[in-house]
Amino acid sequence: MPRRSPLAALTAAGLTLLTTAVTPTAALADTPGGDDAPLTVTLQDAGSGDARPADAGAAGLEAGTRRTASRERGTAALAAARRTTLRDASRTESKDTFTPGSAGLGDPYFPLAGNGGYDVGHYDIALRFDPRTHRIAATTTIKATATKNLSRFDLDYSGPAITNLEVNGKRASYRRKGQELVVTPKEGLPSGAAFTVEVSYAGAPKAINDKALGLEGWINTKDGATVVSEPDGARSWFPANDNPQDKATFSFRVSVPVGLTVLANGEPKNPGIVPVRNGYTTVRWEMSQPMATYLAMVAIGKFKVTEGAVAGVPNITAYDPAVAKKSKYLHRTTAKAIAWESKVFGGYPFSSTGGIGDKLDVGYALETQGRPVYDGGPSEDLEIVHELAHQWFGDSVGLRSWKDIWLNEGFATYAEWLYQEQHGGPSAQSIFDKHYKQKGSFWDEKTGNPGRADMFDWEAIYLRGGMTLHALRKKIGDDTFFTLLKTWTEDNKYGTVTTRDFVDLAEKLSGQDLDPLFDAWLYKAAKPKL
Numbered sequence: 096m097p098r099r100s101p102l103a104a105l106t107a108a109g110l111t112l113l114t115t116a117v118t119p120t121a122a123l124a125d126t127p128g129g130d131d132a133p134l135t136v137t138l139q140d141a142g143s144g145d146a147r148p149a150d151a152g153a154a155g156l157e158a159g160t161r162r163t164a165s166r167e168r169g170t171a172a173l174a175a176a177r178r179t180t181l182r183d184a185s186r187t188e189s190k191d192t193f194t195p196g197s198a199g200l201g202d203p204y205f206p207l208a209g210n211g212g213y214d215v216g217h218y219d220i221a222l223r224f225d226p227r228t229h230r231i232a233a234t235t236t237i238k239a240t241a242t243k244n245l246s247r248f249d250l251d252y253s254g255p256a257i258t259n260l261e262v263n264g265k266r267a268s269y270r271r272k273g274q275e276l277v278v279t280p281k282e283g284l285p286s287g288a289a290f291t292v293e294v295s296y297a298g299a300p301k302a303i304n305d306k307a308l309g310l311e312g313w314i315n316t317k318d319g320a321t322v323v324s325e326p327d328g329a330r331s332w333f334p335a336n337d338n339p340q341d342k343a344t345f346s347f348r349v350s351v352p353v354g355l356t357v358l359a360n361g362e363p364k365n366p367g368i369v370p371v372r373n374g375y376t377t378v379r380w381e382m383s384q385p386m387a388t389y390l391a392m393v394a395i396g397k398f399k400v401t402e403g404a405v406a407g408v409p410n411i412t413a414y415d416p417a418v419a420k421k422s423k424y425l426h427r428t429t430a431k432a433i434a435w436e437s438k439v440f441g442g443y444p445f446s447s448t449g450g451i452g453d454k455l456d457v458g459y460a461l462e463t464q465g466r467p468v469y470d471g472g473p474s475e476d477l478e479i480v481h482e483l484a485h486q487w488f489g490d491s492v493g494l495r496s497w498k499d500i501w502l503n504e505g506f507a508t509y510a511e512w513l514y515q516e517q518h519g520g521p522s523a524q525s526i527f528d529k530h531y532k533q534k535g536s537f538w539d540e541k542t543g544n545p546g547r548a549d550m551f552d553w554e555a556i557y558l559r560g561g562m563t564l565h566a567l568r569k570k571i572g573d574d575t576f577f578t579l580l581k582t583w584t585e586d587n588k589y590g591t592v593t594t595r596d597f598v599d600l601a602e603k604l605s606g607q608d609l610d611p612l613f614d615a616w617l618y619k620a621a622k623p624k625l
């Protein structure tokens with residue numbers, strides 16, 4: 096058999112070709128429609144019926160969530176409940192005590208994002224999409240490890256109605272409370288134990304519309320849907336530990352009608368014959384490097400896909416031809432940017448690259464891991480350079496806290512300046528000078544802790560963040576600065592970091608005290624002196 100490109104399997108058309116045993120329906124068997132018509136979507140809206148009460152035995156163990164709830168609502172009854180449960184908990188504290196995981200991880204901007212008490216290792220997201228109704232039927236299977244004795248734990252979830260929920264293969268009770276999905280397994284989960292959570296759900300996912308940050312999460316398009324979830328939109332389409340601290344690997348199995356194309360993070364895995372059933376077929380993608388939940392992406396629609404290679408990995412780009420005929424431009428520029436960035440930032444961290452041009456009407460591009468999404472298609476080379484720089488700064492080297500967002504955006508912006516400097520454009524110095532002269536309220540902001548609403552402020556985060564790096568470069572010199580960039584990406588590959596970690600490394604490599612510089616640029620609400 097001639098060797099075929101794996102790409103042929105991306106488009107669910109004429110798929111008598113390639114690839115081995117795909118078992119697309121296995122994970123969907125629990126979804127409505129079940130075995131009878133495994134791939135024909137008979138979506139029943141479970142409506143409010145999904146909210147089952149937690150079992151009575153768990154009531155006394157709810158300290159964690161009540162604590163959070165009482166802070167938010169401040170009712171006397173909840174405060175009293177908190178006092179009681181806290182006292183009870185301290186009295187009975189021992190090795191065999193099982194208590195709830197917390198409802199958040201303490202992020203100052205997104206206190207409920209992420210959850211305490213466990214660590215996710217892998218998400219398997221199997222979903223079937225009906226382009227006529229934009230509804231899905233999905234099962235997300237989470238493999239996690241308890242980090243304490245858990246009587247109960249939370250997931251972040253704001254998606255369609257839940258139809259089934261199991262922990263370690265047994266039905267668990269659950270209830271939904273705002274963005275929290277509170278799960279009480281039949282038996283407690285001992286610290287250190289691996290466990291599996293399987294959540295099935297069906298309905299039409301809705302994007303999250305944040306007053307300050309705009310649309311994020313599941314975005315329906317004319318011919319399908321594409322996901323962009325920064326900072327907290329992942330919960331719109333799968334139950335998640337939705338905090339950048341908890342990275343995990345991901346598998347995607349997306350069933351669509353023959354003729355539509357599916358892309359996701361990572362690489363296509365369709366080895367063998369892809370069966371078509373009732374007009375639907377399933378496309379598999381795999382992200383094998385650790386990924387934050389906000390970077391998880393699927394894109395479904397009509398795409399022109401181009402396949403190539405750069406920096407020793409496949410380059411897979413896709414463009415909605417209805418948006419623009421720029422698929423060659425996206426492909427070529429992606430390769431050019433990755434080749435240059437691999438030289439300046441160190442080896443490319445993921446096992447494939449690419450990009451997706453589609454019409455989402457969210458007004459921004461996102462650095463979805465391995466394969467950024469460009470709303471309306473990229474408008475210029477620098478947009479591609481920016482999103483791909485995030486692969487090192489933001490994706491591989493991730494945030495521990497959203498207030499350090501300048502570590503993502505300042506670096507990606509400075510990558511644009513370096514790119515221009517090294518490609519016959521203006522020097523980084525002249526770009527710095529131009530912005531330094533700019534007047535504006537962004538000089539009164541703290542780039543290192545801008546507040547939730549300003550986390551994507553163009554001047555305060557992108558420009559002043561970029562200027563911070565240029566000021567650092569001037570202070571420590573080019574040799575140390577470029578060594579610092581590479582050491583930073585290498586030392587923290589696939590991990591998470593804080594601004595302090597960066598300052599420490601810069602001080603170590605330069606032998607200089609850099610606190611005054613970073614204080615002035617990141618933490619003073621004033622224009623730094625030169």
Ligand code: TRP
Binds near residue numbers: 504
């Ligand atoms: N991180 C994106 C980029 O600069 C931008 C982005 C993501 C954004 N989500 C957002 C901007 C929400 C504004 C609002 O590449």
Ligand code: ZN
Binds near residue numbers: 485503504507
């Ligand atoms: Zn960015």
